[in-house]
Each structure stands twice: as structure tokens, then as C-alpha cells.
Amino acid sequence: MSGHSTYVPGTAFERWLEKRLPIISLVHDSFVSFPTPKNLNYFWTFGAILSAMLGWQILTGMVLAMHYAANDAVAFASVEHIMRDVNYGWLLRYGHANGASFFFIAVYIHIFRGLYFGSYKEPREVLWILGMIIFLLMMATGFMGYVLPWGQMSFWGATVITNLFSAIPLVGSSIVTWLWGGFSVGDPTLNRFFSLHYLLPFMIAGVVILHVWALHVVGQNNPAGIEPKSTEDTVPFTPYATSKDVFATVVFFVIFAWFIFYVPNYTGDPDNYIEANPLATPAHIEPEWYFLPFYAILRSIPDKLGGVLCMFGAIAVLFVLPWLDTSKVRSATYRPLYRQFFWILVIVSVGLGWLGAQPPEGGYVIASRLFTAYYFIHFLVILPLLGLIETPKPLPTSISEAVLAKNGHQPAHT
Amino acid sequence: MTSLSKGAALVRQAVLAAGLILVAGSTWATAAEEAYEPAITKQLWSFAGPFGKFDKAQLQRGYKVYKEVCSNCHSMKFVSFRNLSQAGGPGFTEEQVKALAATVKVQDGPNDNGEMFERPGKASDRFPSPFANPEAAKAANNGAVPPDMSLLAKARSAEKSIYTWPINWLLQYQEYGPDYIYSLLNHYGPEDSKVCETGYYNTAYLGSRPCFAMPKPISDGQVTYDDGSKETVEQYSRDVSAFLMWAAEPKLEERKETGFKVIIFLIVFASLLYFTKRKIWANVAH
Ligand code: HEM
Numbered sequence: 001m002s003g004h005s006t007y008v009p010g011t012a013f014e015r016w017l018e019k020r021l022p023i024i025s026l027v028h029d030s031f032v033s034f035p036t037p038k039n040l041n042y043f044w045t046f047g048a049i050l051s052a053m054l055g056w057q058i059l060t061g062m063v064l065a066m067h068y069a070a071n072d073a074v075a076f077a078s079v080e081h082i083m084r085d086v087n088y089g090w091l092l093r094y095g096h097a098n099g100a101s102f103f104f105i106a107v108y109i110h111i112f113r114g115l116y117f118g119s120y121k122e123p124r125e126v127l128w129i130l131g132m133i134i135f136l137l138m139m140a141t142g143f144m145g146y147v148l149p150w151g152q153m154s155f156w157g158a159t160v161i162t163n164l165f166s167a168i169p170l171v172g173s174s175i176v177t178w179l180w181g182g183f184s185v186g187d188p189t190l191n192r193f194f195s196l197h198y199l200l201p202f203m204i205a206g207v208v209i210l211h212v213w214a215l216h217v218v219g220q221n222n223p224a225g226i227e228p229k230s231t232e233d234t235v236p237f238t239p240y241a242t243s244k245d246v247f248a249t250v251v252f253f254v255i256f257a258w259f260i261f262y263v264p265n266y267t268g269d270p271d272n273y274i275e276a277n278p279l280a281t282p283a284h285i286e287p288e289w290y291f292l293p294f295y296a297i298l299r300s301i302p303d304k305l306g307g308v309l310c311m312f313g314a315i316a317v318l319f320v321l322p323w324l325d326t327s328k329v330r331s332a333t334y335r336p337l338y339r340q341f342f343w344i345l346v347i348v349s350v351g352l353g354w355l356g357a358q359p360p361e362g363g364y365v366i367a368s369r370l371f372t373a374y375y376f377i378h379f380l381v382i383l384p385l386l387g388l389i390e391t392p393k394p395l396p397t398s399i400s401e402a403v404l405a406k407n408g409h410q411p412a413h414t
Numbered sequence: 415m416t417s418l419s420k421g422a423a424l425v426r427q428a429v430l431a432a433g434l435i436l437v438a439g440s441t442w443a444t445a446a447e448e449a450y451e452p453a454i455t456k457q458l459w460s461f462a463g464p465f466g467k468f469d470k471a472q473l474q475r476g477y478k479v480y481k482e483v484c485s486n487c488h489s490m491k492f493v494s495f496r497n498l499s500q501a502g503g504p505g506f507t508e509e510q511v512k513a514l515a516a517t518v519k520v521q522d523g524p525n526d527n528g529e530m531f532e533r534p535g536k537a538s539d540r541f542p543s544p545f546a547n548p549e550a551a552k553a554a555n556n557g558a559v560p561p562d563m564s565l566l567a568k569a570r571s572a573e574k575s576i577y578t579w580p581i582n583w584l585l586q587y588q589e590y591g592p593d594y595i596y597s598l599l600n601h602y603g604p605e606d607s608k609v610c611e612t613g614y615y616n617t618a619y620l621g622s623r624p625c626f627a628m629p630k631p632i633s634d635g636q637v638t639y640d641d642g643s644k645e646t647v648e649q650y651s652r653d654v655s656a657f658l659m660w661a662a663e664p665k666l667e668e669r670k671e672t673g674f675k676v677i678i679f680l681i682v683f684a685s686l687l688y689f690t691k692r693k694i695w696a697n698v699a700h
Pocket of ligand 1: 054057058059060061062063064065068079093096097099100103138141142143145146147148149197198200201202204268
């Protein structure tokens with residue numbers, strides 16, 4: 001947080017540098033002395049996990065890019081070359097493909113953590129919106145990355161998703177032609193997607209810096225949802241938060257490693273092991289699992305433009321969420337009604353994900369429509385009303401008191 | 415609770431109930447529509463599970479079946495002869511690989527006179543394709559292109575059953591490809607079956623109907639085994655499916671071995687970190 005730095009330059013060089021570029025004190029204030037609420041639970045480690053995943057994707061992606069060829073005639077073969085001939089190429093490729101899935105697992109947990117504990121509320125609106133921008137950039141990166149191996153799902157997924165822009169009135173089909181660089185998804189499309197897929201992660205890294213900056217201005221939220229009152233309520237980031245974050249990240253990587261090494265194709269689509277063929281449409285075109293809830297929303301609307309608007313609307317409501325929630329209380333721990341609606345929203349979101357993988361017919365369509373309607377009702381009707389009608393439980397006066405209450409006045413334990 | 419919040423609680427319960435009924439209803443409705451369910455049965459494979467390894471003798475037999483039967487129609491363009499002697503594969507010696515490669519003719523060139531020429535295959539050559547191009551393959555196979563076999567064992571649908579699919583990652587089920595190929599070769603219906611107007615009747619085929627363009631490729635006694643294994647369709651299909659899994663995933667053994675070490679390391683590292691973290695937090699109530 002702002003204020004005087006506790007960093008004391010130790011050596012002559014540090015004093016010299018500090019006068020010219022106070023970078024050591026910046027890092028010190030951000031990651032060493034930064035006051036952290038002492039009651040954070042493990043859901044607060046996902047920020048660190050996400051940073052690790054971004055680093056992992058950039059690292060594996062960079063090496064993949066040294067062996068990959070973005071040309072529609074050889075892209076598929078170049079990925080097979082990586083899998084078969086490059087030393088540990090299978091590890092890079094499975095690591096990167098599963099890395100995308102685990103990146104999204106982490107971001108979804110991170111977002112729902114924010115929803116549960118009201119982390120988007122005043123004064124953290126900008127922090128929340130920056131997070132949403134990261135989420136959008138991640139989706140764009142994941143989508144374009146999936147096109148690169150040039151399998152059947154790469155090709156047809158790209159075709160279906162880019163075609164959505166044709167729903168825009170008047171200029172729609174010109175925009176699609178412009179996006180494709182031709183009259184169908186082809187070599188120019190693959191090339192620009194590769195270029196953007198390489199660029200966007202670095203834009204994500206830039207927004208992550210803003211996100212952390214905003215975080216360090218307003219401070220972290222915590223499970224009690226009340227601001228720290230005194231130094232009693234906080235601990236320094238290092239070693240407290242650092243040790244917990246590193247531990248959680250390694251545990252996350254145990255599960256991640258299980259997927260890379262034992263079920264590397266579990267999150268992928270078998271059709272993507274068939275080379276792209278513009279003349280053969282697969283029976284079911286399905287995006288990666290992390291897009292399925294949005295895909296279900298898209299398909300639930302009978303009108304193409306309406307579907308596209310709803311799909312983007314589903315993310316847009318998250319952007320304005322800080323102003324939709326009228327409750328003064330942050331944490332769902334003290335909001336008996338909101339807590340239950342939160343869990344319904346979780347079920348509805350997972351349900352939408354499942355529906356997105358089902359064929360668009362019969363009962364599935366009806367269920368998708370109902371779930372889509374509920375998703376929007378949650379944000380646009382229930383949340384604004386709840387704040388007005390709900391009687392929150394009494395809030396603790398301080399984080400220390402919340403901790404005492406939680407531990408039942410027992411001495412400290414982990 | 416105010417009466418308004420009671421109302422909210424009621425709405426919540428109603429929504430939940432309606433959702434559950436709808437999901438259950440839609441599952442049932444679509445289950446009733448699906449008349450054809452491919453008969454794919456899970457098999458025991460030596461390469462399944464965390465310590466799975468290919469059975470070298472089985473891969474060699476599978477290669478023989480592939481070479482003598484399947485390769486007449488199917489290409490395998492990402493696999494080279496040299497792969498046959500690589501670690502984690504069928505375990506042919508380099509001499510055997512050279513001899514196997516030499517049995518094929520490969521077009522090379524141009525030479526110094528600008529002419530293409532034919533030479534015997536080398537270990538570094540890819541497996542030859544039976545047809546010059548997809549059009550030729552199509553013309554020879556009643557309009558259907560036999561798919562390339564390099565990745566076939568990973569290119570057919572994983573199990574999507576709502577009951578077992580969510581835990582398949584925990585059970586490490588990744589053998590849906592070989593299970594499918596094995597089932598396919600064993601589920602041809604009687605030849606005089608009238609079910610299909612075009613194509614052949616096969617009750618394991620993953621499609622909307624049990625009919626597809628591949629005639630029954632193999633019958634009992636067709637391929638000679640010199641290690642005393644049974645010369646039955648059942649045994650042939652088991653061997654060739656294992657071989658196709660290897661062809662699709664030649665680094666499977668290296669992957670699983672590395673994975674075991676990495677996961678043990680991460681677990682030990684995580685435990686050490688856990689105790690460090692505990693110690694650091696010991697005198698802070700949190
Ligand atoms: C935000 C981080 C990133 C995400 C979410 C992401 C996601 C993906 C996905 C989903 C794929 C397809 C995987 C497959 O099925 O094979 C992919 C492929 C690829 N990515 Fe990334 N990626 C990220 C960062 C990067 C970076 C920074 C680079 C380059 C420096 C890169 C280079 C590549 C290459 C060359 C491929 C094609 C090879 C392959 O398919 O395995 N990625 N990426």
C-alpha cells in the first residue's frame with residue numbers, strides 16, 4: 001500500500017540504484033512487506049497459481065514455437081514432429097495443451113472465489129474489471145492456440161466461431177472475410193492466429209501487472225470481507241503468503257502432472273488427431289471444455305445475432321457486476337440468502353457447460369434455455385434485489401475477532 | 415427472516431427443482447431416441463495404468479498384421495522404419511529394421527542427371543503408402559478413403575458416458591482407441607446381412623448406423639505367427655490394436671516413467687513446503 005517504504009538499502013549499490021530507479025523498494029513493498037490479511041484461506045492462492053501457469057504457458061509455448069510451422073500444409077505434421085522426434089517434445093506439447101486447461105480451471109476457481117467473498121465490491125471495481133480483461137484475453141489466446149495444431153476440431157471450431165461475426169448486421173460478412181484473410185478459414189487465418197497467439201500472452205502479462213498494481217493499492221479482500229483495522233489483522237506477504245502460495249502451487253502441479261503424464265488426451269478432442277479437412281465436417285463440432293458454458297448460451301438462442309449478443313452479454317454482466325450487487329456486505333459467509341444463490345449459480349454454470357457438449361436437440365435445448373435465462377436472472381434480478389431484502393448476519397468487528405470466532409477461541413493451529 | 419426473504423428462498427428451491435427435473439428429463443428423452451449404441455468393450459492392455467509398458471512380442475505380431483493386411487489400404491505416414499527399433503517400441507534390432515526397410519521400393523531423386531530413380535528402402539524412410547493420393551484411395555475403396563493409421567488409435571471418440579466419464583481421469587482410462595479398434599474387427603455381422611444397403615454391417619462402428627465402408631479385413635489363419643500365438647481374428651485384432659496404439663503414441667513408456675518420477679518429486683517437495691509453511695504460521699492465529 002502507499003506510504004513510506006520499509007525498505008532499507010543495504011549496500012552502496014542499492015542506495016545508488018534506489019536514487020535512480022527505486023525498483024528494489026517497489027518489489028520489496030509489493031511482495032515482501034505488503035500487509036496481507038492473516039485469515040486468507042487456500043482460495044487466495046489461485047492468484048499465485050495463475051501467475052505460475054502464465055509463466056509455464058509462455059515457457060512451453062516459446063519452445064514449441066521453435067519447432068512448429070504455421071502453414072496449413074505442414075502445421076499438423078510439425079506438431080507430430082514435435083511429439084515424435086523432438087527431445088521431450090511430447091512433454092512440451094502435452095504440457096502446453098493441458099496447461100491451457102489448468103489455466104482455465106485456476107481462473108474459474110479464482111473468479112468464483114471473487115463471487116463468493118464479494119471481492120468485486122467497492123473499492124475493488126477496477127481490480128475486478130482488469131481481471132475480466134485478462135479472462136477475455138485468455139479466451140482469445142486459448143481459442144487461437146487451439147487452431148494451431150490444424151486438426152479437424154481446430155479447423156471447424158475456428159470456422160464456427162469466426163462465422164459468428166457474420167451475425168453483425170450489414171458489415172458482418174465483410175468482417176468475417178477480413179478475419180479469415182480469404183473466403184474460408186485457411187493458411188492466412190492460421191498465420192495470423194499464430195502471430196496473435198504469440199502476442200496475446202504478453203498482453204496478458206501486461207494486464208496482470210496492472211491487476212497486481214490495483215490489488216496493492218486497495219489491498220486484498222479476505223474471507224470475512226471486512227477491511228483490516230490494525231497491524232494485528234495482517235501479516236507481511238513474505239514469508240507468510242509466499243510460503244502458502246508456493247505450497248499450493250506445487251500441490252496444483254501434482255494434479256496437473258497427473259494429466260500431462262497419465263491422461264494427456266483427456267481434455268482434448270479425439271477429432272483433433274485427424275488432419276484438418278475442409279471437405280469433411282465432423283458430426284459434432286465442440287469447442288474446448290472451458291468455452292462450453294458460453295457455447296451453450298450461444299446455441300440456446302434461436303436467433304444467430306441474439307445468440308452472439310447473449311454469449312458476449314454473459315461476460316458483459318460480469319464487467320458491471322460491482323454495480324449490480326446492491327448489498328453492503330461482501331462475504332457470503334454473512335449473507336445467508338446470497339450464499340444459497342451462489343451455489344445455484346455454480347450448479348447452473350456447470351450445467352451449462354455440460355449442456356454445451358450435448359447435441360442441440362430435444363430436452364437439451366429446453367434445459368439450455370432455462371439455464372441461460374437463470375444465469376442472467378441471477379445477475380440482473382436476484383443480485384440487485386437480494387441486497388435490499390436480505391438481512392445479513394452481524395459482521396465481526398475485526399479480522400482478529402473473526403479468526404477467534406472461527407477457531408472457537410482455541411489456540412493457533414494450521 | 416422477512417416475508418420477502420422467505421419468498422426468495424422459495425424461488426430458489428423452485429428453480430433448483432425445475433432444473434433437476436429438466437436435466438433428468440432431457441437425459442431420458444435423448445436416451446430413448448438413440449436406437450444404435452456401438453458395442454465397444456473395454457479390454458485389458460499391458461500399456462494401461464501408471465506403470466504400463468508395451469508387450470514387445472505383441473507389437474511385433476501387430477506389425478506383421480498391419481504390414482500384411484491393413485497396409486494394403488491404410489497409410490501410416492508419420493511412422494518410419496527406424497522407429498521400430500527405438501526404445502519403448504516393438505524392439506526390433508537395427509539389423510532387422512534395415513532388412514524390413516529394404517523390402518520396399520522407394521522413389522528418390524532427382525539424381526545428377528535430373529532423373530527420379532527407385533532404390534531399396536532405408537531405416538530413415540517413412541512407411542510407404544498404398545495409394546498415390548486420396549483420390550486413388552477413394553476410387554479403390556468404393557468412395558471411402560481408408561484413414562491414415564499413424565494416429566488412428568487416438569482419433570476415435572473417448573467414452574462420454576455421463577456416469578464414468580467424469581472419473582476416467584482418476585482411473586487413467588486412455589485406451590478407448592485400442593478398445594475401439596479391437597471391438598471393430600470383432601463385430602462384423604454375417605456377410606449376408608441385409609441391414610446395410612451400402613457398406614458392411616458392423617455393430618461396433620462409431621457412427622449413426624452400424625454400417626461402414628471397410629470390408630472384413632482379416633479372418634482366422636490369414637497371418638502366420640512364428641511365436642506360437644493363436645492365429646485367430648481375436649488375437650490378430652488384439653495385437654494390431656496394441657501396435658496402432660504404439661504407432662500413435664511411441665513415447666508412451668517414456669511419458670509414464672518420467673511422470674512417476676516427477677509426481678513423486680512433487681509430492682515430496684509439497685510435503686516439505688507444507689511443514690515449512692506450518693512452521694512459519696505457527697504463532698499466528700489465522
Ligand atoms: C495465455 C497463455 C497461453 C494459452 C492459454 C495457450 C493455449 C494454447 C492451446 C489451447 C493450444 C493448442 C494445444 C493443442 O491442442 O495442441 C496452443 C498451442 C500452441 N501454443 Fe499456446 N497458449 C498460451 C501461450 C503461448 C505462448 C506464449 C506461445 C509462444 C511463445 C505459444 C505457442 C504455441 C504453439 C507454437 C502452439 C502449437 C503447438 C501445439 O499445438 O501444441 N502459446 N496454445
